[in-house]
Amino acid sequence: MKDTLLFQTFIFLAAAVVSVPLAKRLGLGAVLGYLLAGMAVGPWGLNLLGSSERVLGFAEFGVVMMLFVIGIEVRPALLWRLRVPVLGMGSLQVVLVAAAVFGVAALAGVAWKSSLGIGLILAMSSTAIVLQSLAERGQLKLSAGQACFSVLLFQDISVIPILAALPLLGNGHAETHGLIAHLPGWQRALATVGAVVGIVAVGRILMRHIFRYVASTRLREVFTELTLLMVVAIALVMEAVGLSAALGTFVGGVVLADSEYRHQLEADIEPFKGLLLGLFFTAVGASIDFGIIAARPGRIFGLVAALIAVKFTVQLAVARGFKMTWAQSLLFGLALAQGGEFCFVLLDMSLKAGVLTSDMTKPLVAVVALSMALTPLLFVLYDRGIQPFLCPETRKQPEREPDKIDERNPVILAGFGRFGHVVGRLLRASGIGCTVLENDPEQIELLARFGMKSYFGDGTRADLLAAAGAADAKIFISTIADSAKSVELVKTLQREFPHLRIFARAMDRQHAYELLQAGVEDVFRETVGSALDLGVSAMRSLGFRGVQALRAARIFKELDEFGVRDLARHEGDEKSYVTRARQHIDNLERVLQADRQRGIQNPLDEGWEIPGNRNKDAGRG
Numbered sequence: 215m216k217d218t219l220l221f222q223t224f225i226f227l228a229a230a231v232v233s234v235p236l237a238k239r240l241g242l243g244a245v246l247g248y249l250l251a252g253m254a255v256g257p258w259g260l261n262l263l264g265s266s267e268r269v270l271g272f273a274e275f276g277v278v279m280m281l282f283v284i285g286i287e288v289r290p291a292l293l294w295r296l297r298v299p300v301l302g303m304g305s306l307q308v309v310l311v312a313a314a315v316f317g318v319a320a321l322a323g324v325a326w327k328s329s330l331g332i333g334l335i336l337a338m339s340s341t342a343i344v345l346q347s348l349a350e351r352g353q354l355k356l357s358a359g360q361a362c363f364s365v366l367l368f369q370d371i372s373v374i375p376i377l378a379a380l381p382l383l384g385n386g387h388a389e390t391h392g393l394i395a396h397l398p399g400w401q402r403a404l405a406t407v408g409a410v411v412g413i414v415a416v417g418r419i420l421m422r423h424i425f426r427y428v429a430s431t432r433l434r435e436v437f438t439e440l441t442l443l444m445v446v447a448i449a450l451v452m453e454a455v456g457l458s459a460a461l462g463t464f465v466g467g468v469v470l471a472d473s474e475y476r477h478q479l480e481a482d483i484e485p486f487k488g489l490l491l492g493l494f495f496t497a498v499g500a501s502i503d504f505g506i507i508a509a510r511p512g513r514i515f516g517l518v519a520a521l522i523a524v525k526f527t528v529q530l531a532v533a534r535g536f537k538m539t540w541a542q543s544l545l546f547g548l549a550l551a552q553g554g555e556f557c558f559v560l561l562d563m564s565l566k567a568g569v570l571t572s573d574m575t576k577p578l579v580a581v582v583a584l585s586m587a588l589t590p591l592l593f594v595l596y597d598r599g600i601q602p603f604l605c606p607e608t609r610k611q612p613e614r615e616p617d618k619i620d621e622r623n624p625v626i627l628a629g630f631g632r633f634g635h636v637v638g639r640l641l642r643a644s645g646i647g648c649t650v651l652e653n654d655p656e657q658i659e660l661l662a663r664f665g666m667k668s669y670f671g672d673g674t675r676a677d678l679l680a681a682a683g684a685a686d687a688k689i690f691i692s693t694i695a696d697s698a699k700s701v702e703l704v705k706t707l708q709r710e711f712p713h714l715r716i717f718a719r720a721m722d723r724q725h726a727y728e729l730l731q732a733g734v735e736d737v738f739r740e741t742v743g744s745a746l747d748l749g750v751s752a753m754r755s756l757g758f759r760g761v762q763a764l765r766a767a768r769i770f771k772e773l774d775e776f777g778v779r780d781l782a783r784h785e786g787d788e789k790s791y792v793t794r795a796r797q798h799i800d801n802l803e804r805v806l807q808a809d810r811q812r813g814i815q816n817p818l819d820e821g822w823e824i825p826g827n828r829n830k831d832a833g834r835g
Contacts, residue, residue, distance in 0.1 A: 552588065629673065
């Protein structure tokens with residue numbers, strides 16, 4: 215019974231349900247709870263999971279699906295916005311850590327090819343643990359959190375050339391498999407890169423048409439089925455040419471990152487994301503070989519300490535070199551000081567390629583797993599030890615429970631800052647009931663002094679939205695300034711309360727694209743109205759009639775809104791985007807020129823001079 219899939223699934227879920235709430239209550243975080251659960255039920259604990267091969271199968275499945283979700287987020291537009299930290303900080307971190315580990319291994323007497331392989335492998339950090347831990351603590355939006363995300367993104371991408379390079383470091387007696395097993399090392403490297411490029415090219419050409427066909431069925435579950443089918447198919451192709459399934463699914467996610475159906479796929483997969491990550495963390499805890507640790511505890515824990523110390527030192531130097539504060543540099547260094555899930559994949563590939571021997575990979579697997587298990591403790595050390603004394607500027611405020619909401623209104627408004635309070639005041643002054651949600655306690659207290667009622671709580675939480683009466687409301691207005699949270703809120707509303715009509719504030723054009731791509735029809739860019747008001751006043755100051763200036767502003771707004779909606783479909787394809795944007799700019803100028811020719815000519819074209827006093831008076835009118 216112990217070896218059956220149903221029983222092992224029961225053990226995984228039971229262990230998580232018991233250990234994770236306990237770890238959270240002790241302030242250790244969910245990730246450490248999953249790791250401890252895996253240790254408890256694994257082969258060296260209660261031994262409830264049967265063979266270690268089955269445990270590793272669970273772990274690989276978690277990695278495969280986790281990397282697919284990460285791949286979906288790797289959009290060209292995101293990479294372009296983060297090009298400096300991704301290419302600059304990311305490449306520098308990988309090169310310096312790899313060089314440092316290479317030096318330490320070489321000094322320890324390891325052959326230079328094996329030392330280089332170990333350096334490249336241990337330069338990787340855990341995307342899953344770091345991002346999950348930063349998100350739990352609300353540190354993902356800090357400069358250190360953004361830097362961690364950028365570096366991890368570069369690491370995920372750099373796995374492709376590292377996998378291609380491993381056969382070149384082999385000893386000529388590598389254990390190979392798949393269709394390219396008979397090829398020499400340099401040809402296998404070319405085949406590796408060719409397989410990745412081929413999958414991306416075919417995916418971009420065919421997947422759009424396939425998803426369009428599936429969309430015509432109007433069956434939501436088919437999207438999930440097609441996604442899983444594509445993931446498994448790509449993984450099989452990658453394994454057929456000797457690559458890892460995890461790398462294949464990452465590439466598959468990247469292929470879908472530019473698809474117009476990306477947000478729908480994200481919404482479908484989101485419910486499984488946390489479960490799969492928990493499954494992965496539990497499997498990592500269960501896969502730690504305590505037999506090797508017990509045989510040589512001094513050596514293993516010494517290697518773990520050395521790995522964390524070397525990576526922390528290098529990353530601290532990198533962060534300081536990029537002008538990060540000491541507080542953020544310390545957080546950055548500690549967050550990325552462990553090995554990562556890709557290390558397991560790369561260690562397996564290095565063994566098959568003959569870069570490392572079995573005697574090398576077994577202790578390294580234990581070292582990587584232990585370093586990952588210690589990472590949540592490093593975050594606890596930072597939160598409770600370093601941060602309160604050395605980094606007061608990042609000190610966390612005590613958590614506050616959401617307010618109890620005792621009213622039901624047709625409108626719910628999330629965000630009562632500089633933008634939201636204008637909307638809320640207008641609605642209330644017009645006799646329209648409006649329930650206001652705000653997550654800034656100081657803002658709530660300030661508004662209460664002026665008699666404006668609002669409730670504390672995170673508007674992106676489905677349970678809080680339900681408590682606010684979202685099931686009975688008619689309209690939801692999002693004025694949240696954080697673009698990522700705004701899009702997350704929209705997805706939650708569409709999933710949990712699809713009847714609501716959503717009105718959303720966009721901070722800028724990029725934010726507007728993301729909201730439109732998420733399916734929001736009523737998007738209002740924050741600065742457009744006031745910018746047009748200023749433009750109208752400037753035109754009147756220059757001698758245009760008021761009606762003509764207002765008409766020009768109205769035409770501009772209508773055409774610009776149409777342009778934003780059209781360009782949202784091309785965002786991410788730079789060539790197509792630039793071409794369409796130039797067409798919209800030319801069209802706007804032609805329409806406004808034709809409007810001027812039908813009305814009063816621009817007085818500047820008549821050689822009219824601008825009297826100083828008249829300009830000032832006209833500008834106030």
